[in-house]
Amino acid sequence: MTYADDLGSTEPRCPDCGVVMRGEEGGWTCPSCRRFDPVEQGPLPPSFEGPSIHGG
Numbered sequence: 626m627t628y629a630d631d632l633g634s635t636e637p638r639c640p641d642c643g644v645v646m647r648g649e650e651g652g653w654t655c656p657s658c659r660r661f662d663p664v665e666q667g668p669l670p671p672s673f674e675g676p677s678i679h680g681g
């Protein structure tokens with residue numbers, strides 16, 4: 626699948642791994658290498674339903 630004209634809402638990719646980075650509060654985090662790219666206006670944090678899944 627290709628997203629040629631959908632860069633406006635496409636999630637950024639890790640420059641090291643090339644995987645889609647996950648939106649975190651204040652930036653983007655690579656789920657592979659844990660690289661964190663801070664941004665001035667980060668994406669809205671996902672709606673938390675219940676306790677955090679990430680234990681520790």
Ligand SMILES: [Zn+2]
Binds near residue numbers: 644
């Ligand atoms: Zn990475």
